[in-house]
Amino acid sequence: MYGEVVNDVPTLIRAVREGGAGAMNLKVSKVGGLTRAKLMRDLCQELGVQVTIEDTWGGDVVSATSAHLAASTRARSLLTVSFMNDWTREHVAGYQPRSQDGSGSAPTGPGLGIDVDPSRLAAPLFSAGA
16 A cells, blocks of 8 residues: 555556555645646546545544545445544534444535534634735
C-alpha cells in the first residue's frame, strides 16, 4: 500500500507503473482537497488500485468528507474509510457522521450533510472584505 509517497496524479501513475501499487492510502487534504481526492480515487478505480480514504486528522467536517468520498467509491475498490471524529473530543457538528461497530455512512443532507454549530467554532483569525 502506498501512502505518503503518492500525493498527485503523476506519482500515482509512477507508483502503479514502476512499483505495482495494489492499494493507496488516499488522504483528502494531502492531495489538495475533495476535488483532487475524487480525481485520484477515480484514477485508482480505473487502474485497479484499491483505496483507503481518510485524512491527516480532523473532526466532524473531515469525517463527513471522507464518508461521502467512500460512499461514492466502487465497493471492490474501497478497503477502508476512517471516521477521524472517533478520535477527537471536540465536535462542531454533533459528532456526525459517526461510525458504529466498525461501520458508518455518509450523511444525506445538503452539502456534506452535516449542520455545523457556529457557537462551537473559535473566533476567526482574520476577515477580508471585498
